[in-house]
Amino acid sequence: MTVEFEAARLGPILYYRGLKGDALQVAAMVLLPIGEEPDLLEAGDAQHAPKLLREIGRNAIWRYDFTLTQSNGTYHLGDQSYSVQTDLTGDMRIAFASCNGEEEGDLDRDQEERNLMWAHMCDAHRRAPFALLLQGGDQIYADEATQGHPLSEAWPDKADRPRNAEELEDLADHLRQRFAERYVQALFGEAPRWIMARVPTLAIWDDHDICDGWGSLYRSKTYSEVGQCLYRVAREMYLLFQHAAVEADIPDLFLDKTGTSLSWQRALPGVTLLAPDLRAERGRRQVMGAYGWSATEAMEPGTEHTFLISSVPLLGPRLSLVEGLMMMIPTMQKYEDDLRDQWQSRAHRDEWVRMLKQVLKWRETAPVTVLSGEIHLATRAEMGPDEMRVHQLVASGIAHRAPPQGYARSLGTLAGLGDAPVSGHPIRIHPLPGQKHRYTAERNYLELRRTGGTWHAVWHLEDSGDTEPMALE
Template sequence: MTGMNGEAPPAPAGKRAGPDRIGPVLFAQGGDAGRDRLRALLVCPAGETPPTIVTDEGEIAPMVLVEEFGRTVHAYDFSLPSGTSSGYEIDGVRYPVTSPAMPDMRIGYVSCNGQEEGDLDRPIEERDAVWQRLADENLRDPFALLLQGGDQLYADDVLRCHPEVERWESMEKTERGAVALTPEITEALRRFYFERYLITYDRPAFASLAARVPSIMMWDDHDIIDGWGSHPAEMLDSPVGKEIFAAAREMFLIFQLAIRPDETPATGFDTTGTNLGTAIRYPGLSVISPDLRSERRLERVMGETGWRVLERAFEETPRGDRILVMSSVPALGPRLSWAEFAADILPGSNEYEDDLRDQWQSRTHRTEWKRFLSLLAGWEESGRGELTVVSGEIHLATRGEMRLKGGSIMHQLVASGISHPAPSPGYPRMLGLLARFGESPLKGRKIRIRPLPGYATTYAGERNYLVLDRKGTAWQAVWELEETGRTAPIAI
């Protein structure tokens, strides 16, 4: 909502407002042998005439996605030649773009862009040190895609955006339905997410990458609030709880899927908007991103809509494609039933219950986990193509292997904590101990968690990002670790 003169009303006392202008931010829309389709977002002050984008197609005029809080979010749809390096110009600045269809190309993967408390209070040089390393690397050796696998936004501060939301958060989870929803709460929630996206996208390292490398994004819990979906129904379905999700979803559609709030993704398979999973395809490459939050509940990861979306994405993948599956929480991981048992009985441990319930390996989700693994394994075992899982969420770097029937190996690559502080040393040690026991939810397909090349422990407790490198038909992966530096490559 804007003021009478088109300007944004002042932010509530103590709340941080975002900039009036951000962008361009590029989003990958897929491509074929001729053109790569792109969408760019640009945010301007409301009422200001936006610039055009210039490409080899000519001038590209914007369309309006939304006008909110004194700004207009514009979108530009255009395409660039496939299989080459090209670019576009806006406001007199030219931005080079590398096609994902080139025989030799690189993909970056990041997750966990923030921290739970005080994220805006950190010096940007410290907060974005690894982002800056990634941005500098892109200027030296450009990436064709940037996969952002969850927690692009640490939005937990939304619980302090309004006094009644703070009161809601302070209550027992099962009693939160007692707080009534008001128009003022709705406005405060929507404003919070809108402004936080502007602040996040305005940071220099991110802005440099986002203008040059098309992103594919999928949300996770912190893009809503911590543990969203792994809480009691009384909390999720309370009037304020439902409005938190609605506001987060609205802004996720605008700023991470680059569509209007009343649209469903053109790269998705669910016209109802219940599940926002996507599949984005280029010649020989499909990036499948299941939505593991929209339908999540204590007893499930996805509803039947989500499963239909995911299974259809696999069914429609061309034979021979390399599939990259972005699972926001790791698909391969250590057995967690013992940790969940301890959380049930040990005093003070129930605060970790939602974190454990978030994982595919939770005892509550075991049937679904097997369904997910069967889908992944079935793709390779059927001979239709190769598949790699990329994942984040755990604030550590590691990798996993599942040995498939016939002797091939499905790889999982975990890169988590592009800006989240490294955890205390006890956390990776504890997960490493659990990982020693292995796990075999699918008969005859053993899972093992492996250390990064040259790393002493199974889990690397440093901020990091992942680089996937394709040369012809050969793929390899390396991690960039904040302290240790570059790992040796592994073939995937």
């Protein structure tokens, strides 16, 4: 018997939809106990009633759609007022974060410790407001959501077949409520909910938003009835909690109108945001399928600056060397899916080159900066030559505790080998400003700062503090 997702009064969480003229189009999501009447939301001179998205357990999830103007960026809900940065024409600040959780025991962590860097982001926003929050993957760690149900208890080691459709739907209900619990923790903790009520967010998903290594596991697991049920629910919950959306909203929010790929593109004044979906069609021998590639190749770069969100680092070390070595050692083969997850895997090299060439094509129009997470470390990379330089900024682990220093040093040694999958465009991994080593093992998030028309990057590190601003020419 599934334990019901407890009733709660939570929200709002703010989502960025786009610009209409100089007005900011946003959505706000709230959770209320089923049967409780939601308040009207006030923005400017208008009142907005919410739309019921769905019910989960004892909760109803509602969405308000509204517009904020440059002259009035405040909205009111209940007895609370929320101010949003809506003047986007000059200087601007964008936050980027990823890896908001851990694989085991995340629901039981001390919330103040877990959300320490979120609290840091809130303080930074109070000093100088962020206009947008980008979330680069692993916004939740759903790995333990399969526990507690007989069909999925041993997932992914074992994928039992359901006896009938009713048993499979019971699993779906179990997963739906377990995913919702994790989203409530990730979005509605004291610090995350404070800033996400005031800074609209945009998100792309990664494997832990489904399960560890989704798409890099063997097809016998992911294409089993249990595996497909898990993916169906994870996708539904990703749309709901990370985009305040349901299936009918897909044509308005994503580039692939069929929803097979959940790639998206948005813009702010002077900057374009591109986010290919690297999970929906992933397999052991592909990162994206036909729908994802069609969406990606249809993306249009900005004329001033383009930020590309790649949920796994696009510019990285020669992991194919490690991959080959690990497959020769039986005790290390269990980590194969972690390496298959990377663009640099032997299985994805042709596709990696295709993506790098696409980025270079965009670079002909304007500077391109890649934003990435996934590795629980902070680092940066460049792909040359100088006149066509592409920067990559990795900020990973806003809540996930940092791996050992030895791991970061070993990865840094491997990165010293360099790589040039596209002739004439060598890739180099560099330390953050002020750091000695290529990879920094501290919890972190990234600030993108436009001042006087020039973009700079600042990493906020848990122990070392803030880096010096790095220009993104």
